[in-house]
Amino acid sequence: MSRIRGMRGYLASSIAVTCAAALAFPLALSTEAAAAPPAAESPTTDRATPDRPASERTARARPETPSTSTTSAGTATSAAEAAPAAPAGSAADRSIPGSTQSLPLAPLTPPSSDRTLPPTSAAPSSAPTQGLPRRDVRHFSLVGVVWDNPDAELQGRVQVRTRASGTAKWSVWQDVDTHNHEHAADPDTAERTSGRVRGATAPLWVGDSDGVEVRVQAEADGRPRTDGRAVAGDPLPTGLHIELIDPGADPAAEPPPQASGVDTPRGNVLSPEAAASSAVNADLAPLGATTIPALSQKQTEADLIATRGETSDAASGTAKPAAKDKPGVKEKPGTTGKTGTIGTADAADPATGQRVKPYIGARPRIVTRRGWGADETLRERNFSYTKTVKAAFVHHTASGNNYRCAQAPSVIRSIYRYHVKSSGWRDIGYNFLVDKCGNIYEGRAGGVAKPVMGAHTLGFNTNSMGIAVLGSFGTANPPAAAVKAIAKLTAWKLGLFGANPKGKTYLKSGGGNLYRKGKNVRLNVISGHRDGFATECPGGRLYAKLGKARATSARYQGR
Numbered sequence: 001m002s003r004i005r006g007m008r009g010y011l012a013s014s015i016a017v018t019c020a021a022a023l024a025f026p027l028a029l030s031t032e033a034a035a036a037p038p039a040a041e042s043p044t045t046d047r048a049t050p051d052r053p054a055s056e057r058t059a060r061a062r063p064e065t066p067s068t069s070t071t072s073a074g075t076a077t078s079a080a081e082a083a084p085a086a087p088a089g090s091a092a093d094r095s096i097p098g099s100t101q102s103l104p105l106a107p108l109t110p111p112s113s114d115r116t117l118p119p120t121s122a123a124p125s126s127a128p129t130q131g132l133p134r135r136d137v138r139h140f141s142l143v144g145v146v147w148d149n150p151d152a153e154l155q156g157r158v159q160v161r162t163r164a165s166g167t168a169k170w171s172v173w174q175d176v177d178t179h180n181h182e183h184a185a186d187p188d189t190a191e192r193t194s195g196r197v198r199g200a201t202a203p204l205w206v207g208d209s210d211g212v213e214v215r216v217q218a219e220a221d222g223r224p225r226t227d228g229r230a231v232a233g234d235p236l237p238t239g240l241h242i243e244l245i246d247p248g249a250d251p252a253a254e255p256p257p258q259a260s261g262v263d264t265p266r267g268n269v270l271s272p273e274a275a276a277s278s279a280v281n282a283d284l285a286p287l288g289a290t291t292i293p294a295l296s297q298k299q300t301e302a303d304l305i306a307t308r309g310e311t312s313d314a315a316s317g318t319a320k321p322a323a324k325d326k327p328g329v330k331e332k333p334g335t336t337g338k339t340g341t342i343g344t345a346d347a348a349d350p351a352t353g354q355r356v357k358p359y360i361g362a363r364p365r366i367v368t369r370r371g372w373g374a375d376e377t378l379r380e381r382n383f384s385y386t387k388t389v390k391a392a393f394v395h396h397t398a399s400g401n402n403y404r405c406a407q408a409p410s411v412i413r414s415i416y417r418y419h420v421k422s423s424g425w426r427d428i429g430y431n432f433l434v435d436k437c438g439n440i441y442e443g444r445a446g447g448v449a450k451p452v453m454g455a456h457t458l459g460f461n462t463n464s465m466g467i468a469v470l471g472s473f474g475t476a477n478p479p480a481a482a483v484k485a486i487a488k489l490t491a492w493k494l495g496l497f498g499a500n501p502k503g504k505t506y507l508k509s510g511g512g513n514l515y516r517k518g519k520n521v522r523l524n525v526i527s528g529h530r531d532g533f534a535t536e537c538p539g540g541r542l543y544a545k546l547g548k549a550r551a552t553s554a555r556y557q558g559r
């Protein structure tokens with residue numbers, strides 16, 4: 001009986017996904033024309049064949065997958081994804097605006113004429129230099145540099161300056177964070193070995209611009225690399241391109257929320273991909289919802305007990321460990337490995353027979369992928385899951401702090417496009433994102449309450465989740481609202497899987513520059529990216545706030 005109760009949430013979600021194709025197209029057909037997003041200013045620019053139709057580019061970048069519940073690689077697909085395409089000209093057929101301009105860099109001889117930043121000992125004028133002279137381009141708001149080999153690191157300095165749209169005003173030279181290798185899928189995974197992944201810098205948000213200049217200068221001081229893979233001063237990676245991302249316009253404004261507090265689904269027709277992405281959250285919000293509403297503590301506990309009941313062993317801390325199947329295999333959430341107990345418990349105290357409360361924080365409000373305007377045709381069509389969530393890794397996006405909270409959806413759409421179209425990933429790498437005002441956003445598709453496999457902490461993506469705060473926090477203090485949002489989100493999500501935010505756990509390394517592959521590593525349940533990989537992420541100032549986030553998260557769980 002307990003197993004039957006434990007399957008409720010999984011079955012409900014599976015049924016919802018299966019039915020999504022039938023629900024997608026009839027959804028508010030009468031308002032289709034009014035709610036349809038405007039056409040993009042220009043199509044996505046494919047580096048190899050810029051004039052190839054978008055449908056062909058998408059097919060090349062995202063091969064078709066069989067319509068099955070679970071693939072051998074541990075990725076789940078849905079019936080909705082196999083549904084017939086929407087009729088040509090329908091709202092579902094018109095892709096969300098946004099574009100990528102990919103421009104090749106070339107040797108600069110002589111180096112850039114701009115002398116405002118003299119050469120340094122780390123990058124003397126004699127070092128190899130590539131770049132792009134000042135150029136007029138189409139509108140863009142985010143930049144990054146990519147290259148052919150994902151295993152080659154760019155040892156040098158990347159700088160850009162941009163011109164604000166419609167003006168003659170150029171920015172000063174801005175540094176782009178080159179140390180982005182550690183934000184990636186684990187070695188030997190299907191995502192990493194797809195053949196589409198490229199090396200990439202961190203993205204940088206520059207705001208609406210229509211002009212760009214780039215310079216990339218290699219280091220030449222002979223300093224050895226810490227991981228032994230290469231030596232500083234090596235030539236720059238081959239195939240350097242500057243990626244200029246236009247996030248497109250924000251989604252159309254929503255009608256007022258229903259009396260229940262749940263946002264009314266958008267009126268335009270859902271594509272099969274959008275329906276599938278929304279249906280995996282069917283237990284939390286209706287199909288097409290733009291937000292998942294917050295619940296009170298009491299509502300969260302009641303919902304948890306009603307939908308994910310387990311045996312009384314959970315309360316006594318003697319829950320059985322999760323099945324020892326391979327990482328990435330889809331499995332119902334609510335179980336943990338050796339170090340956790342089931343937190344989603346329909347539990348009773350063995351001594352008194354009274355129900356005990358689970359340790360979980362109130363569910364926070366979460367903006368869905370539909371809410372921030374994800375173009376679901378960009379990502380891989382199937383979803384990839386790990387077994388459980390034992391830890392949360394906190395990141396910063398290193399994309400700069402020069403954005404307003406109202407622009408956060410645009411920043412996220414840009415990062416999503418950069419991760420998928422420019423870097424060659426299956427989806428955005430992070431499981432969740434948080435803006436400076438404390439708003440929480442759904443990241444990688446697959447369901448906010450499920451153990452979705454991310455690409456955020458190289459070597460430790462299995463049995464973990466990644467939370468990225470939009471901004472750069474090496475020298476800037478993170479906003480208190482963002483730290484509080486981390487605490488709220490982890491109190492809820494870790495609570496679903498029985499994890500104590502103030503506790504420790506063990507994760508097996510998939511390979512990286514701190515821990516060899518296969519090593520069991522003891523980590524804080526809420527860790528910074530630098531705890532699993534030698535990196536500055538999430539920035540010293542944000543990392544210093546993680547102790548407060550752990551304590552607050554545990555308090556929200558009732559510990």
